[in-house]
Amino acid sequence: MKPVRGELVVVPDAKAFAEYGARLFAEEAAAARGRFVAGLAGGSTPRALYERLAAAPWRDSIDWTRIDLVLGDERFVAPDDDKSNVRMIRDALTAHLPAAPRLHQVPFDGMTVDQAAAAYQQDLAEVHGAATLDPSRPFFDLCLLGMGDDGHTASLLPGQDDLLGERQRWVIPVTKGRPEARVTLTYPILESARVVVFLVSGAGKRDMLDRVLSGSDRDVPAARLRPVGRLIWLADRDAAGRWAD
Numbered sequence: 001m002k003p004v005r006g007e008l009v010v011v012p013d014a015k016a017f018a019e020y021g022a023r024l025f026a027e028e029a030a031a032a033r034g035r036f037v038a039g040l041a042g043g044s045t046p047r048a049l050y051e052r053l054a055a056a057p058w059r060d061s062i063d064w065t066r067i068d069l070v071l072g073d074e075r076f077v078a079p080d081d082d083k084s085n086v087r088m089i090r091d092a093l094t095a096h097l098p099a100a101p102r103l104h105q106v107p108f109d110g111m112t113v114d115q116a117a118a119a120y121q122q123d124l125a126e127v128h129g130a131a132t133l134d135p136s137r138p139f140f141d142l143c144l145l146g147m148g149d150d151g152h153t154a155s156l157l158p159g160q161d162d163l164l165g166e167r168q169r170w171v172i173p174v175t176k177g178r179p180e181a182r183v184t185l186t187y188p189i190l191e192s193a194r195v196v197v198f199l200v201s202g203a204g205k206r207d208m209l210d211r212v213l214s215g216s217d218r219d220v221p222a223a224r225l226r227p228v229g230r231l232i233w234l235a236d237r238d239a240a241g242r243w244a245d
């Protein structure tokens, strides 16, 4: 079966999932000339992939000094908090690399969530060398995104139409719908990508992935993303369900 949009890659299990994702990242980075801007998902799904990327051979095949790592969203908590996405990324990936990439994270200390979102947007405009997006020169070379059981991606949450409809700002605060405030990238910048890979793993995501791949629920935040480049759904068998056949 083919998804309504994008390409579907189904791998047998969690180990193959991490291996496929790490290889894809390493190959895309090696193919790029000059800087390579990668978006990173938070949450639990990508952790094993990041750990795999931080180990041989992938770790050593990448010139990390050419890489900008950009978090797709963050919980507005201290960077050493258990809930922090950047903490997970440091623990799983960047702490183990032979050279430091530029890791762009949402500032926290002494800021309101609105100020943090604005400051992060300014940082990303500097990464891009421009404050506007041009489809012929995408922001991301590769953007890894997760999908929650409820279909959210980054911190674009279902039912929050004012945030889901944001087309001007690249970064916005999210102050409803979760116990802690969040900061998230918006559709325009997430869609400005040569390659977007949704990482979907585990039986808990099966129903939502089925709705997205079959096009039966176009209001799901993950289903609304329209990248300018390739769109890949990477799923393990547990998540893929009937799509694995």
Ligand SMILES: O=C1O[C@H](COP(=O)(O)O)[C@@H](O)[C@H](O)[C@H]1O
Pocket (backbone or CB within 6 Å): 041, 042, 043, 044, 045, 046, 072, 073, 074, 075, 085, 145, 146, 147, 148, 149, 152, 153, 154, 155
């Ligand atoms: O809250 C978040 O959830 C999504 C999905 O996370 P997962 O734990 O179900 O993999 C994640 O992509 C996002 O970065 C995170 O902040």
